[in-house]
Amino acid sequence: MSDIELVLAECLVAIEKQQDTIEGCLARHPDLAGELAPLLRLAADVRAVPAVQPSPTFQQAAVPRLLNLIRAREAARVAPAPAAPAGFWQRLWGWRPNRALLVRVVLALLIVALLSGGSVATAQSLPDSPLYPVKRAAEQVRLNLTLTEIQRAKRLLDFADERAREIIVAARLNKPLVAERALRDYEGALLLAGSKLSQEWATGRDVRPVMKALLVRLDRQQAALEKALPQTPPRSKAVLIEAIVVTRRAHERASEFLQNNP
Protein backbone atom coordinates (compact mmCIF):
# COMPACT_ATOMS: atom_id res chain seq x y z
CA MET A 1 0.00 0.00 0.00
CA SER A 2 1.33 3.45 -0.91
CA ASP A 3 1.90 6.29 1.58
CA ILE A 4 -0.99 8.31 0.23
CA GLU A 5 -3.45 5.41 0.64
CA LEU A 6 -2.36 4.88 4.22
CA VAL A 7 -2.32 8.56 5.16
CA LEU A 8 -5.70 9.13 3.51
CA ALA A 9 -7.21 6.21 5.44
CA GLU A 10 -5.70 7.43 8.75
CA CYS A 11 -6.90 10.99 8.20
CA LEU A 12 -10.41 9.81 7.26
CA VAL A 13 -10.69 7.69 10.40
CA ALA A 14 -9.34 10.51 12.63
CA ILE A 15 -11.81 13.00 11.10
CA GLU A 16 -14.69 10.52 11.47
CA LYS A 17 -13.84 10.15 15.15
CA GLN A 18 -13.57 13.94 15.45
CA GLN A 19 -9.98 13.55 16.62
CA ASP A 20 -8.71 15.68 13.73
CA THR A 21 -9.88 18.12 11.03
CA ILE A 22 -9.14 18.33 7.31
CA GLU A 23 -6.88 21.32 7.94
CA GLY A 24 -5.10 19.60 10.83
CA CYS A 25 -4.46 16.56 8.73
CA LEU A 26 -3.13 18.58 5.79
CA ALA A 27 -0.83 20.49 8.16
CA ARG A 28 0.57 17.21 9.49
CA HIS A 29 1.26 15.94 5.95
CA PRO A 30 2.42 19.00 3.96
CA ASP A 31 4.15 16.86 1.33
CA LEU A 32 0.87 15.08 0.47
CA ALA A 33 -1.49 18.01 1.14
CA GLY A 34 -2.08 18.82 -2.54
CA GLU A 35 -3.36 15.34 -3.28
CA LEU A 36 -5.05 14.77 0.07
CA ALA A 37 -7.11 17.97 0.24
CA PRO A 38 -9.63 17.30 -2.59
CA LEU A 39 -10.10 13.68 -1.50
CA LEU A 40 -10.76 14.57 2.13
CA ARG A 41 -13.22 17.29 1.07
CA LEU A 42 -14.97 14.93 -1.29
CA ALA A 43 -15.28 12.26 1.42
CA ALA A 44 -16.72 14.89 3.77
CA ASP A 45 -19.23 15.97 1.13
CA VAL A 46 -20.32 12.37 0.47
CA ARG A 47 -20.82 11.89 4.21
CA ALA A 48 -22.85 15.10 4.36
CA VAL A 49 -25.33 14.02 1.67
CA PRO A 50 -28.76 13.97 3.33
CA ALA A 51 -29.82 10.39 4.11
CA VAL A 52 -32.06 8.81 1.49
CA GLN A 53 -35.05 7.06 3.03
CA PRO A 54 -37.92 4.94 1.77
CA SER A 55 -41.30 6.69 1.45
CA PRO A 56 -43.18 7.17 4.75
CA THR A 57 -45.98 4.87 3.51
CA PHE A 58 -43.47 2.11 2.81
CA GLN A 59 -41.75 2.62 6.15
CA GLN A 60 -45.01 2.48 8.08
CA ALA A 61 -46.28 -0.62 6.35
CA ALA A 62 -42.92 -2.39 5.94
CA VAL A 63 -42.72 -4.48 9.12
CA PRO A 64 -46.38 -5.68 9.22
CA ARG A 65 -46.15 -6.47 5.49
CA LEU A 66 -42.98 -8.51 5.91
CA LEU A 67 -44.40 -10.35 8.90
CA ASN A 68 -47.55 -11.19 6.93
CA LEU A 69 -45.46 -12.48 4.04
CA ILE A 70 -43.32 -14.54 6.40
CA ARG A 71 -46.34 -16.01 8.20
CA ALA A 72 -47.98 -16.88 4.89
CA ARG A 73 -44.79 -18.63 3.80
CA GLU A 74 -44.44 -20.49 7.07
CA ALA A 75 -48.09 -21.56 6.92
CA ALA A 76 -47.62 -22.80 3.36
CA ARG A 77 -44.51 -24.69 4.47
CA VAL A 78 -46.15 -26.62 7.32
CA ALA A 79 -49.57 -27.15 5.70
CA PRO A 80 -49.93 -30.40 3.76
CA ALA A 81 -50.12 -29.86 0.01
CA PRO A 82 -53.76 -29.71 -1.06
CA ALA A 83 -54.83 -32.90 -2.78
CA ALA A 84 -55.21 -32.39 -6.48
CA PRO A 85 -58.53 -33.49 -7.91
CA ALA A 86 -58.46 -36.92 -9.44
CA GLY A 87 -57.84 -36.15 -13.05
CA PHE A 88 -55.58 -36.71 -15.95
CA TRP A 89 -52.57 -37.97 -13.99
CA GLN A 90 -54.56 -40.51 -11.96
CA ARG A 91 -56.56 -41.74 -14.86
CA LEU A 92 -53.45 -42.17 -16.94
CA TRP A 93 -50.97 -43.63 -14.44
CA GLY A 94 -52.79 -43.77 -11.12
CA TRP A 95 -50.13 -41.28 -9.94
CA ARG A 96 -50.26 -37.72 -8.60
CA PRO A 97 -47.17 -35.59 -9.11
CA ASN A 98 -46.03 -33.43 -6.21
CA ARG A 99 -44.95 -29.86 -6.84
CA ALA A 100 -41.24 -30.39 -6.13
CA LEU A 101 -41.15 -33.33 -8.50
CA LEU A 102 -42.93 -31.34 -11.18
CA VAL A 103 -40.39 -28.53 -10.87
CA ARG A 104 -37.57 -31.08 -11.25
CA VAL A 105 -39.21 -32.61 -14.30
CA VAL A 106 -39.65 -29.17 -15.85
CA LEU A 107 -36.03 -28.26 -15.15
CA ALA A 108 -34.89 -31.56 -16.66
CA LEU A 109 -36.98 -30.85 -19.76
CA LEU A 110 -35.48 -27.38 -19.99
CA ILE A 111 -31.94 -28.75 -19.75
CA VAL A 112 -32.71 -31.29 -22.46
CA ALA A 113 -34.22 -28.53 -24.60
CA LEU A 114 -31.13 -26.35 -24.08
CA LEU A 115 -28.67 -29.16 -24.77
CA SER A 116 -30.46 -30.12 -27.94
CA GLY A 117 -30.35 -26.53 -29.21
CA GLY A 118 -34.07 -26.26 -28.82
CA SER A 119 -34.13 -23.23 -26.52
CA VAL A 120 -34.85 -20.78 -29.33
CA ALA A 121 -37.51 -23.06 -30.77
CA THR A 122 -39.06 -23.40 -27.31
CA ALA A 123 -39.03 -19.66 -26.70
CA GLN A 124 -40.68 -18.98 -30.05
CA SER A 125 -43.20 -21.81 -29.88
CA LEU A 126 -46.93 -21.16 -30.28
CA PRO A 127 -49.76 -22.73 -28.25
CA ASP A 128 -50.19 -25.52 -30.83
CA SER A 129 -46.52 -26.55 -30.67
CA PRO A 130 -45.37 -29.68 -28.77
CA LEU A 131 -42.69 -27.46 -27.13
CA TYR A 132 -45.24 -24.95 -25.84
CA PRO A 133 -45.95 -26.75 -22.52
CA VAL A 134 -42.19 -26.59 -21.78
CA LYS A 135 -42.19 -22.85 -22.44
CA ARG A 136 -45.20 -22.27 -20.18
CA ALA A 137 -43.82 -24.53 -17.46
CA ALA A 138 -40.56 -22.55 -17.55
CA GLU A 139 -42.57 -19.35 -17.13
CA GLN A 140 -44.35 -20.90 -14.15
CA VAL A 141 -40.99 -21.79 -12.57
CA ARG A 142 -39.80 -18.20 -13.09
CA LEU A 143 -43.00 -16.94 -11.50
CA ASN A 144 -42.61 -19.28 -8.53
CA LEU A 145 -39.06 -18.03 -7.97
CA THR A 146 -40.20 -14.44 -7.43
CA LEU A 147 -40.24 -13.22 -3.86
CA THR A 148 -42.62 -10.26 -3.86
CA GLU A 149 -45.98 -9.47 -5.41
CA ILE A 150 -44.63 -6.47 -7.34
CA GLN A 151 -41.94 -8.68 -8.84
CA ARG A 152 -44.65 -11.22 -9.68
CA ALA A 153 -46.77 -8.55 -11.36
CA LYS A 154 -43.79 -7.43 -13.44
CA ARG A 155 -43.11 -10.98 -14.50
CA LEU A 156 -46.75 -11.42 -15.51
CA LEU A 157 -46.39 -8.32 -17.67
CA ASP A 158 -43.35 -9.92 -19.34
CA PHE A 159 -45.51 -12.97 -20.04
CA ALA A 160 -48.28 -10.70 -21.43
CA ASP A 161 -45.69 -9.28 -23.88
CA GLU A 162 -44.92 -12.80 -24.99
CA ARG A 163 -48.64 -13.69 -25.36
CA ALA A 164 -49.12 -10.57 -27.53
CA ARG A 165 -46.28 -11.77 -29.77
CA GLU A 166 -47.90 -15.20 -30.01
CA ILE A 167 -51.26 -13.64 -30.97
CA ILE A 168 -49.61 -11.69 -33.80
CA VAL A 169 -47.61 -14.64 -35.13
CA ALA A 170 -50.55 -17.07 -34.95
CA ALA A 171 -52.88 -14.57 -36.61
CA ARG A 172 -50.41 -13.94 -39.43
CA LEU A 173 -50.11 -17.71 -39.95
CA ASN A 174 -53.93 -17.76 -40.12
CA LYS A 175 -54.34 -19.90 -37.01
CA PRO A 176 -57.29 -18.12 -35.37
CA LEU A 177 -57.89 -20.80 -32.73
CA VAL A 178 -54.23 -20.69 -31.64
CA ALA A 179 -54.32 -16.89 -31.56
CA GLU A 180 -57.55 -17.07 -29.57
CA ARG A 181 -55.88 -19.27 -26.95
CA ALA A 182 -52.96 -16.85 -26.64
CA LEU A 183 -55.46 -13.99 -26.40
CA ARG A 184 -57.24 -15.56 -23.40
CA ASP A 185 -53.90 -15.99 -21.63
CA TYR A 186 -52.85 -12.45 -22.61
CA GLU A 187 -55.97 -11.03 -21.00
CA GLY A 188 -55.52 -13.29 -17.96
CA ALA A 189 -51.91 -12.16 -17.43
CA LEU A 190 -52.87 -8.47 -17.70
CA LEU A 191 -55.79 -8.87 -15.29
CA LEU A 192 -53.74 -10.82 -12.76
CA ALA A 193 -50.86 -8.32 -12.89
CA GLY A 194 -53.34 -5.45 -12.47
CA SER A 195 -55.01 -7.14 -9.52
CA LYS A 196 -51.65 -7.79 -7.82
CA LEU A 197 -50.65 -4.15 -8.27
CA SER A 198 -54.00 -2.97 -6.84
CA GLN A 199 -53.54 -5.25 -3.83
CA GLU A 200 -50.04 -3.91 -3.28
CA TRP A 201 -51.33 -0.34 -3.52
CA ALA A 202 -53.94 -1.18 -0.87
CA THR A 203 -51.17 -2.32 1.48
CA GLY A 204 -49.25 0.93 1.11
CA ARG A 205 -46.82 0.18 -1.74
CA ASP A 206 -46.30 2.90 -4.31
CA VAL A 207 -47.03 1.05 -7.53
CA ARG A 208 -47.43 4.17 -9.68
CA PRO A 209 -44.04 3.82 -11.44
CA VAL A 210 -44.93 0.23 -12.37
CA MET A 211 -48.34 1.43 -13.63
CA LYS A 212 -46.59 4.09 -15.74
CA ALA A 213 -44.28 1.44 -17.16
CA LEU A 214 -47.37 -0.71 -17.84
CA LEU A 215 -48.88 2.12 -19.93
CA VAL A 216 -45.71 2.26 -22.03
CA ARG A 217 -45.85 -1.51 -22.56
CA LEU A 218 -49.53 -1.39 -23.49
CA ASP A 219 -48.89 1.41 -26.01
CA ARG A 220 -46.14 -0.72 -27.54
CA GLN A 221 -48.36 -3.81 -27.64
CA GLN A 222 -51.23 -1.91 -29.20
CA ALA A 223 -48.95 -0.43 -31.86
CA ALA A 224 -47.59 -3.92 -32.70
CA LEU A 225 -51.12 -5.40 -32.90
CA GLU A 226 -52.35 -2.55 -35.11
CA LYS A 227 -49.29 -2.81 -37.34
CA ALA A 228 -49.94 -6.54 -37.84
CA LEU A 229 -53.57 -6.03 -38.82
CA PRO A 230 -53.11 -5.28 -42.57
CA GLN A 231 -50.90 -8.37 -43.08
CA THR A 232 -53.31 -10.71 -41.29
CA PRO A 233 -55.63 -13.00 -43.26
CA PRO A 234 -59.30 -11.97 -42.87
CA ARG A 235 -60.28 -15.09 -40.87
CA SER A 236 -57.79 -14.17 -38.09
CA LYS A 237 -58.36 -10.42 -38.05
CA ALA A 238 -61.17 -10.66 -35.48
CA VAL A 239 -58.75 -12.07 -32.86
CA LEU A 240 -56.30 -9.25 -33.45
CA ILE A 241 -59.08 -6.69 -33.13
CA GLU A 242 -60.22 -8.29 -29.87
CA ALA A 243 -56.63 -8.20 -28.61
CA ILE A 244 -56.49 -4.49 -29.41
CA VAL A 245 -59.73 -3.98 -27.45
CA VAL A 246 -58.32 -5.93 -24.48
CA THR A 247 -55.14 -3.80 -24.61
CA ARG A 248 -57.14 -0.55 -24.74
CA ARG A 249 -59.29 -1.65 -21.81
CA ALA A 250 -56.19 -2.41 -19.73
CA HIS A 251 -54.73 0.96 -20.77
CA GLU A 252 -57.91 2.73 -19.64
CA ARG A 253 -57.85 0.98 -16.27
CA ALA A 254 -54.19 1.84 -15.68
CA SER A 255 -54.72 5.47 -16.81
CA GLU A 256 -57.74 5.78 -14.55
CA PHE A 257 -55.70 4.47 -11.63
CA LEU A 258 -52.98 7.04 -12.27
CA GLN A 259 -55.51 9.86 -12.65
CA ASN A 260 -57.15 8.93 -9.37
CA ASN A 261 -53.78 8.57 -7.65
CA PRO A 262 -51.57 11.28 -9.13
Place this chain on the structure above:
Amino acid sequence: MPSEAELVQRASQRDAAAFGELYSVYLNKVYRYIYYKVGNATEAEDLTEQVFLQAWEAIDRYRQQGAPFAAWLFRLAHNRVIDYHRTLKSPAPLDPSLEDRRPGPEEVVARRLDAQALQQAIKHLSEEQQQVILLRFVEGMSHAEVGAIIGKGEGAVRSIQYRALLALREILGQGYQG
Protein backbone atom coordinates in the same frame (compact mmCIF):
# COMPACT_ATOMS: atom_id res chain seq x y z
CA MET B 1 -34.21 -4.18 24.73
CA PRO B 2 -32.74 -7.42 23.32
CA SER B 3 -29.32 -7.25 21.69
CA GLU B 4 -28.81 -7.87 17.98
CA ALA B 5 -27.22 -11.23 18.75
CA GLU B 6 -30.30 -12.26 20.72
CA LEU B 7 -32.63 -11.14 17.94
CA VAL B 8 -30.60 -13.08 15.39
CA GLN B 9 -30.61 -16.14 17.63
CA ARG B 10 -34.39 -15.96 18.01
CA ALA B 11 -34.93 -15.26 14.32
CA SER B 12 -32.87 -18.30 13.39
CA GLN B 13 -35.32 -20.32 15.51
CA ARG B 14 -38.09 -19.00 13.21
CA ASP B 15 -39.22 -16.21 15.56
CA ALA B 16 -40.84 -13.84 13.04
CA ALA B 17 -41.30 -11.03 15.58
CA ALA B 18 -37.54 -11.00 16.33
CA PHE B 19 -36.83 -10.92 12.61
CA GLY B 20 -39.29 -8.01 12.31
CA GLU B 21 -37.19 -6.09 14.84
CA LEU B 22 -34.04 -6.77 12.84
CA TYR B 23 -35.90 -5.54 9.77
CA SER B 24 -36.79 -2.29 11.55
CA VAL B 25 -33.14 -1.75 12.47
CA TYR B 26 -31.71 -2.44 9.00
CA LEU B 27 -34.56 -1.36 6.72
CA ASN B 28 -33.30 2.15 5.99
CA LYS B 29 -29.64 1.13 5.69
CA VAL B 30 -30.32 -1.66 3.22
CA TYR B 31 -32.78 0.53 1.31
CA ARG B 32 -30.21 3.33 1.03
CA TYR B 33 -27.51 0.97 -0.22
CA ILE B 34 -29.86 -0.49 -2.85
CA TYR B 35 -31.24 2.92 -3.84
CA TYR B 36 -27.77 4.18 -4.74
CA LYS B 37 -27.19 1.06 -6.81
CA VAL B 38 -30.47 1.10 -8.78
CA GLY B 39 -31.44 4.78 -8.75
CA ASN B 40 -35.17 4.17 -8.41
CA ALA B 41 -37.16 4.49 -5.19
CA THR B 42 -39.88 1.94 -5.97
CA GLU B 43 -37.40 -0.65 -7.23
CA ALA B 44 -35.27 -0.04 -4.14
CA GLU B 45 -38.27 -0.64 -1.86
CA ASP B 46 -39.19 -3.85 -3.65
CA LEU B 47 -35.60 -5.13 -3.67
CA THR B 48 -35.22 -4.26 0.01
CA GLU B 49 -38.24 -6.40 0.84
CA GLN B 50 -36.85 -9.20 -1.31
CA VAL B 51 -33.52 -9.07 0.52
CA PHE B 52 -35.23 -9.49 3.89
CA LEU B 53 -37.47 -12.30 2.65
CA GLN B 54 -34.35 -14.02 1.36
CA ALA B 55 -32.63 -13.35 4.69
CA TRP B 56 -35.53 -14.97 6.54
CA GLU B 57 -35.29 -18.04 4.31
CA ALA B 58 -31.53 -18.30 4.76
CA ILE B 59 -30.97 -17.17 8.34
CA ASP B 60 -29.92 -20.70 9.40
CA ARG B 61 -27.08 -20.58 6.90
CA TYR B 62 -26.01 -17.20 8.31
CA ARG B 63 -25.69 -18.72 11.78
CA GLN B 64 -23.34 -21.35 10.42
CA GLN B 65 -21.11 -18.79 8.69
CA GLY B 66 -20.53 -16.69 11.78
CA ALA B 67 -19.95 -13.36 9.96
CA PRO B 68 -21.41 -10.16 11.46
CA PHE B 69 -25.15 -9.98 10.70
CA ALA B 70 -24.81 -6.61 8.91
CA ALA B 71 -22.04 -7.98 6.69
CA TRP B 72 -24.17 -10.96 5.75
CA LEU B 73 -27.22 -8.78 5.06
CA PHE B 74 -25.32 -6.32 2.86
CA ARG B 75 -23.82 -9.24 0.95
CA LEU B 76 -27.35 -10.50 0.28
CA ALA B 77 -28.34 -6.99 -0.82
CA HIS B 78 -25.31 -6.77 -3.10
CA ASN B 79 -26.11 -10.11 -4.74
CA ARG B 80 -29.76 -9.15 -5.13
CA VAL B 81 -28.78 -5.94 -6.92
CA ILE B 82 -26.46 -7.88 -9.22
CA ASP B 83 -29.33 -10.26 -10.09
CA TYR B 84 -31.58 -7.28 -10.66
CA HIS B 85 -29.18 -5.65 -13.12
CA ARG B 86 -28.64 -8.98 -14.84
CA THR B 87 -32.34 -9.54 -15.43
CA LEU B 88 -33.14 -5.94 -16.23
CA LYS B 89 -34.31 -5.76 -19.82
CA SER B 90 -34.61 -2.01 -20.09
CA PRO B 91 -31.86 -0.12 -18.28
CA ALA B 92 -33.93 3.07 -18.38
CA PRO B 93 -34.94 4.11 -14.86
CA LEU B 94 -38.68 4.34 -14.19
CA ASP B 95 -38.40 7.57 -12.26
CA PRO B 96 -38.20 10.33 -14.87
CA SER B 97 -36.42 12.46 -12.29
CA LEU B 98 -33.45 10.08 -12.34
CA GLU B 99 -32.42 10.17 -15.96
CA ASP B 100 -28.87 9.09 -16.68
CA ARG B 101 -26.68 12.14 -16.73
CA ARG B 102 -23.46 13.23 -15.17
CA PRO B 103 -23.81 16.43 -13.19
CA GLY B 104 -21.96 19.32 -14.80
CA PRO B 105 -19.04 20.71 -12.80
CA GLU B 106 -20.76 24.06 -12.27
CA GLU B 107 -23.81 22.28 -10.94
CA VAL B 108 -21.71 20.31 -8.48
CA VAL B 109 -19.84 23.36 -7.29
CA ALA B 110 -23.06 25.34 -6.95
CA ARG B 111 -24.97 22.90 -4.80
CA ARG B 112 -22.25 20.47 -3.68
CA LEU B 113 -23.51 16.93 -3.52
CA ASP B 114 -27.03 15.68 -3.14
CA ALA B 115 -28.34 12.12 -3.25
CA GLN B 116 -29.22 12.27 -6.93
CA ALA B 117 -25.87 13.70 -8.03
CA LEU B 118 -24.06 11.11 -5.92
CA GLN B 119 -26.19 8.29 -7.33
CA GLN B 120 -25.47 9.42 -10.86
CA ALA B 121 -21.74 9.76 -10.18
CA ILE B 122 -21.08 6.51 -8.36
CA LYS B 123 -22.63 4.36 -11.02
CA HIS B 124 -19.63 5.20 -13.18
CA LEU B 125 -17.33 3.57 -10.61
CA SER B 126 -16.35 -0.09 -10.58
CA GLU B 127 -18.49 -2.46 -8.55
CA GLU B 128 -15.95 -2.64 -5.71
CA GLN B 129 -15.42 1.10 -5.66
CA GLN B 130 -19.18 1.69 -5.45
CA GLN B 131 -19.42 -0.69 -2.51
CA VAL B 132 -16.56 0.97 -0.64
CA ILE B 133 -17.89 4.51 -1.17
CA LEU B 134 -21.42 3.54 -0.10
CA LEU B 135 -20.44 1.43 2.88
CA ARG B 136 -17.67 3.72 4.14
CA PHE B 137 -19.14 7.18 3.61
CA VAL B 138 -22.90 6.70 3.28
CA GLU B 139 -23.30 3.91 5.84
CA GLY B 140 -20.36 5.05 7.96
CA MET B 141 -18.77 1.62 8.33
CA SER B 142 -15.14 1.03 9.32
CA HIS B 143 -12.53 -0.42 6.97
CA ALA B 144 -12.82 -3.74 8.79
CA GLU B 145 -16.62 -3.85 8.48
CA VAL B 146 -16.43 -3.04 4.78
CA GLY B 147 -13.77 -5.71 4.36
CA ALA B 148 -16.06 -8.31 5.97
CA ILE B 149 -18.79 -7.46 3.46
CA ILE B 150 -16.73 -7.37 0.29
CA GLY B 151 -14.47 -10.23 1.34
CA LYS B 152 -11.18 -8.29 1.43
CA GLY B 153 -8.63 -7.30 4.04
CA GLU B 154 -8.45 -3.82 5.52
CA GLY B 155 -5.40 -2.94 3.43
CA ALA B 156 -7.24 -3.77 0.23
CA VAL B 157 -10.24 -1.70 1.36
CA ARG B 158 -7.94 1.30 1.96
CA SER B 159 -6.50 0.95 -1.55
CA ILE B 160 -9.95 0.67 -3.13
CA GLN B 161 -11.11 3.65 -1.07
CA TYR B 162 -8.25 5.78 -2.41
CA ARG B 163 -8.86 4.78 -6.02
CA ALA B 164 -12.63 5.21 -5.61
CA LEU B 165 -12.24 8.76 -4.30
CA LEU B 166 -9.82 9.59 -7.12
CA ALA B 167 -12.29 8.24 -9.69
CA LEU B 168 -15.21 10.03 -8.07
CA ARG B 169 -13.27 13.29 -8.07
CA GLU B 170 -12.58 12.78 -11.77
CA ILE B 171 -16.29 12.20 -12.46
CA LEU B 172 -17.48 15.12 -10.40
CA GLY B 173 -14.95 17.44 -11.98
CA GLN B 174 -13.75 20.91 -11.09
CA GLY B 175 -15.29 21.23 -7.66
CA TYR B 176 -12.84 18.66 -6.31
CA GLN B 177 -9.66 19.49 -8.18
CA GLY B 178 -7.96 20.72 -5.06
